[in-house]
Amino acid sequence: MTGTKFYADVITGATLALVVMVVLGVTSLTARAAERAVSKATQQCLDCHSVKGLEKKLANGETLALHVDGAAFAKSAHNLLGCAVCHADATLENHPPVKKKIASVRENSLAMQKVCSSCHADQFKEHEGSIHAALLREGNPVAPVCTDCHNPHAAVPKASYDVASGAPCSKCHGSVFEAYAGSVHGQARKQGRVEAPVCSTCHSAHDVKAAAGGEKIKDNCHACHSGALPAHQNWLPNAALHLKTISCAACHAPGVKRRVDLRLYDSAAQKRIAEKEGVPQFEMRARAIDTEGKGLNAIALQSLLREFSRDGMEGKAILRGRLEVDSGVEAHQLADKAKAVGQCETCHRAGSDPFQRVTISIAGPDGRLVRYGAQQEVLSSATSIDSIGGFYVIGGTRIKLLDMLVALALLVGVGVPIVHLTLGWLSRRYAKKIGGREDS
Template identity: 60%
Template sequence: MKHGTVVAALLLLIIAGMPVRAAEITLSEADNKCLRCHDEEFAQYDGGIHASLRRQGDAEAPACTNCHTTHRERDKPPYNTATGKPCSKCHDEIFDAFAASVHSRVQVSEKDDKDAHVLGCPDCHRAHDVTAAATENQLKDTCLGCHKDVLLVHQKWLPNARLHFEAVSCPACHAPAAQRKVDLRLYDSATQKRIREKEGVPQFENRARAVDVEGKGLNALALQSLLKEFNRDGGEGKTILRGRLEVSTGVESHQLADKSKAIRNCERCHSKGSDPFQSVTISIARPDGRLLRYDAHKEVLNSTVSIDSVGGFYAIGATRIKLLDTLLFFAVIGGITVPIGHMTTKWLVRKYLKRGKGQGGSGQPQNQTPSTPDDRSKPK
């Protein structure tokens, strides 16, 4: 092997092991002027979704001057609670849904009553470090930030409330008019964190399309093959799926109703053929936290092949896997018959032993008396 080839190979190995640096953000001249004084705010912005979109080449993604004007309005907050601007300039449908929701009428205060204001976009999504709403448990944690005693309240009437909190998003029940679906998310079993696409290496969609032979969504076998592909990557743990019941769109997640209108009927989900389980997606997190989804057949939730894939997501009465039902039936029957059989056998053994003791331990009949020499000499 030539010397140059060896050097080239070593360089490739070194480059492959180097971390990928995020691309620089292209800012306007006015935005660059902001950085001279507001470096702390820009550091927050730099870690958010808007900066990530800019790095990906989206010139329409907001920077400083898209939300802030010059210092003419220095003493006024840039967010307008009545119109939702500047957020509503891009997210108009979402703001309209929010404006019609119960949250738009909520007064919040951080310090005292003097600082009370109507709830707005920054209260949940923050102002500068805006991250994707689907990032880890951000959405649920945001809700619990205000509704601190909500678990205790639900435990008074909802069976397995803690499990529901893990597997069901808040809007799935508190936006009663929304369409619901099941999202099966790729997780690392060792770190218990969502698996993310690597920067510049879009594997998920390519792998999903490769196993989706007919192009009609992933069936149970295709889903199993997809998981095997990810497990070949040699991560810390096994690639698993975690199911979550959620609303179909971001607009619907803002259509929150008064708590008196929240869904409390168990049969809406826990019944055969219920609506939330008719739509299924598989998802992975992009590098910036946004979700990348791929459609799957609804049968993946109740197929025998899916026991290993979606075994951790099982809604009683809705996602019924017949094999599991059969195994459960035999387990129940076994749980009943085994103790009964044990008690019956124990009772029969005791009865037999008691009868043996009653007849004497020597094996002779109980009423038989031992013979004497005189008795033996008497003629019969």
């Protein structure tokens, strides 16, 4: 850290910090925080607070830890700030014995994190726009505040992701971390390959968005795997379409369950239909139509679409299909390419596994999808052509009429030697190329 950068940070962030430092007589700002001992004033606070086990009983019965690791603080980026910048209300004069009323550990965290924004406005702003902050605003008791991911008394530099423990994300996303740790990416990272992604590479650290929300994560995949699209084009016809409608994990996470998710779209705006803030309709409507509670059938699905079409949108409510893994955890079980699904028949055959589970979904207010189960027949019923005509898999979803249309289109396609583009031919060619690999 250079002196100039430090000044810039503090002046733009909080003049308060500067004032405090001047008062404390911090002269050599070029000295690295890591090499500094703590100031005299800080030491006075630490005289009591570095005592292990120091704690305070709160009114609600919880205990608030009051211990601060002095050595870690001395090494941290916040050492130069001293204690008073963030704890203006705690001075040697007023405490103890003056006792501050603190309702609960969580309330304390929520109140205390506000201090971070004065110096780290950028991170604060990004965090404000995240799903985590949206959950906080809704009163979610386990959504993370700054100090869930950062120890304010041991603020460490950027490369702080802990490969072994998955901190800071694993504390709350344990099963995702386990899946990630066993994946190609987690394994590469364990071997010290820093070019492999960690949680925040794909989701970002502060501007975390709903995962199924958009194409942003996929763009990230392509940014690192720029050779992926051409590599798939070698064996997969219309690879761009396959990569668009099938999630990467559906082929690259071996042994996972897959499903088809049909997402509600506005046909004119070409955008996902989202629940209106404060008036969730989707589940209510679906439940009302699904009288037997077995999941929506083709006819029920049509009336659901009609109801949404009437909501005053530009176009009609239509469905877009996406083949994906059954759970967000499984999206992380990526394995090396030798285990990937490449057999056309995995999908392009009657009764194929991925098409046995179907969900209908809409974007919820925070971007997360709200799903409702549908019966498998919606993929094969003639009634569905109108609603899901934009998504079909030759042989897989078995909308017979569409299969015929596709076969026809393939046969009569103009300008392209498309007659050869039959599934059988491609399958054989591919099987030869990869030596008939087992499908997982």
